[in-house]
Amino acid sequence: MRLLFVTDPLETLQPDHDSTVAIMEAAQRRHAEVWVAGVADLVIDGIASAVWARPVRIAPAFRSRAGGSAARERWWRAGEQQRLELGMGDVVFMRVDPPVDDAYLRATYLLDAAVRAGALVLNAPRGLREANEKLTSLNLPDIVPSTVVTADVRDIRDALGRWRVAVAKPLDGAGGRGIIMMRDGDPGLTALIDLVTEQRTRQIVLQEFVPGVTEGDKRIFLLDGEPVGVVNRRAGAGDFRCNLAVGAMAESTTLDADDLEICRRLRPELECLGLVLVGIDVIGGRLTEVNVTSPTGIRDIERLSDERPSERILDWTMEKLAAGAQPIRPRQPERVEEEDACRPIISQTS
Structure with a gap:
C-alpha cells in the first residue's frame, strides 16, 4: 500500500x-x-x-x-x-x-x-474547497453560538449590544491566531474593529461568548462521521483561547449526550462533501468549528486515553482498498428528503 x-x-x-x-x-x-x-x-x-x-x-x-x-x-x-x-x-x-x-x-x-x-x-478535494472551517457549522444554526459574519462596525456594535461579550475570529485563521474577545462599551472598540477587519474590508466571524469555555474546548476527531476520540483543551492562565498552539493544556475527557447529538447532526453534511477526517470543536455543548484541512488532536487523544485514532484511520483505509473502494466523491442525495442535508456549504472561496 x-x-x-x-x-x-x-x-x-x-x-x-x-x-x-x-x-x-x-x-x-x-x-x-x-x-x-x-x-x-x-x-x-x-x-x-x-x-x-x-x-x-x-x-x-x-x-x-x-x-x-x-x-x-x-x-x-x-x-x-x-x-x-x-x-x-x-x-x-x-x-x-x-x-x-x-x-x-x-x-x-x-x-x-x-x-x-x-x-x-x-x-x-471539492469538500476541502467548499467547507470553510469557520462557517460550515452555520448550516446547523440551532447547535452553534449566535454568530454574525461581517466587516461592518454597525453590525458588530449591534451584536455586542445584544450579547455584551463576543469572540472575534479571522475567517482564514487557525491555531488560535487572531482570536480576540470584544466587550460592549470597551474603550477603543472602534479602533479594535478597524484592526481585525483591516479597516472594514475583511469579514470576521463574531460569536457570542460561551461561558462554558472556562471548562475547556473539546476537540472531537471524526472518521467517516463517527467519533473516534476526544480531548479537552483548557486555556492557559490569563487567556481564554483553548488552542494548544497558544499554550492551552490538553486533558482527558469523555463524550456526553450533547457531543454525540452534534456528531449525529453533522454526519450527513460531511458525507455529502466527502469529508472523512474531521476535527470538530465543541464548547459548552455548542459547535464552534469544523476543521477539515489538517485537524490535529490525535497525539493528545492517544496520550490521554485508550483510543487510537491513527490506527482506526489505517484500518478504515485498508478496508476501503481491500473492498475495491471507489474514490471518495461528494455524495448526491438519493431521496428528496435528503436534499436539505446536501445543500451547499459556505465555501472556503467565499
Missing part, C-alpha cells in the same frame, strides 16, 4: 504534536510505503495525475518522563524525489495547514485529477 501525504515541509511539523505524523507512523507500522510532497509538487499530464514525491522513514515519537510524547531531534529521513503516477490503489492524504490560500486551492484542483484516476483522496 502506498500512502502519499501532501503536507507542509517536514522540518516545519511538530512530530510530538501533529496528527499528520501520527498517521504516518501508523502507516509505517503496517509496512506501507510513506511518501511526502508539497502542494507545488502535484502534476497533471494530459489526463494522468502525478506527483514529485520523496519516500520517508519516521523515527516514532516516544513517551517522555513527563508523560507526554516526545520526538527525536532528527525524526525523519527522506529519499530522493521521484515522479509517481497516481491511480487505483493509491491513498492521498491532503494535510496542509491553513490558510486556504491560492496555492492550497490550486492543489485541490490538481487532486481532482487523482480522484478521476482512481486514487483515494482524503479529504475529497
